[in-house]
Amino acid sequence: MNDLDKASAGAARAAWIVAAPLIVLIALGFGFWLGRQHAPRAETLPTLGRAPPFRDFRNQLGQPVDSAQFAGKLQVVTFLDPYCTNDCPLIALHLVGLENDLRLAKLRHRVQIVAFNVDPWHTGPTQAAAFQREYGWNPADLRWQFLSSTPAATRRVVRQGYHVDYQQVSFAREAADAAMQKAAGDYVPQPRVANALAAKAKPDYDVAHNDMLVLVGTHGHLRWLSADADSISDVHLVNLIRRLLRQR
Structure with missing residues (x-):
């Protein structure tokens, strides 16, 4: 491998080292968003009528x-x-x-x-x-x-x-x-x-x-x-x- 090839390889490794954490963060962020979209939500409790009013x-x-x-x-x-x-x-x-x-x-x-x-x-x-x-x-x-x-x-x-x-x-x-x-x-x-x-x-x-x-x-x-x-x-x-x- 000549000096140019070595320099190119080093630059690629450096770029990957910088990019890898960003890719992981993006993937985690997308997973979190996707989970929020599909997470089961608590169902609204039904209305079963009105409570009786009272006095006395x-x-x-x-x-x-x-x-x-x-x-x-x-x-x-x-x-x-x-x-x-x-x-x-x-x-x-x-x-x-x-x-x-x-x-x-x-x-x-x-x-x-x-x-x-x-x-x-x-x-x-x-x-x-x-x-x-x-x-x-x-x-x-x-x-x-x-x-x-x-x-x-x-x-x-x-x-x-x-x-x-x-x-x-x-x-x-x-x-x-x-x-x-x-x-x-x-x-x-x-x-x-x-x-x-x-x-x-x-x-x-x-x-x-x-x-x-x-x-x-x-x-x-x-x-x-x-x-x-x-x-x-x-x-x-x-x-x-x-x-x-x-x-x-």
Whole structure:
């Protein structure tokens, strides 16, 4: 190889050394762009109807509350019985954990937790506040409002509006139903959770109800629901809330 050939070869190697990183960067950039084009996007959560408007309810402090007060906020809606010894205490603990996660995510100012009292016959704001206190919530913190009203108003909002069924059942009736289920081989034991409020009041009945959790969007539309409110992870709920707040 003569000197000219050597010089040409050296120049080619130098050009390749300079060009190679640029080619790699271009390829990576194109791959990133292509990935963005084909990456699966989170589907928009559907609109499932409108949340029922309401008035004539009172929160755990006895203050009057109507649905217009929650306008513009995403609502996490549940349905609880203050004397419950099954799933309601577990749901209450979930709500306390969810509020902490919303605080860490800097979202709690955009979210309102709402619980409707499904024992309107025997309980009200006093029992609602005691229930919250028992499971770690300060009733004075109105980021969770536990709402009570008359049996008629509760039925109109909970059963007719949210389509959540509930009924008062005597312990004797529950025991008879459990015996029949055991005989048929399809008995599923329910969790028993300590509830000091119920232990003190000693009710002779239970309130059987759906363990529903509903997310209501900022414009008052039903956007997501689950029939297993006691088993939804707080992380999953926070992710759903983020999606809904982005979608508005």
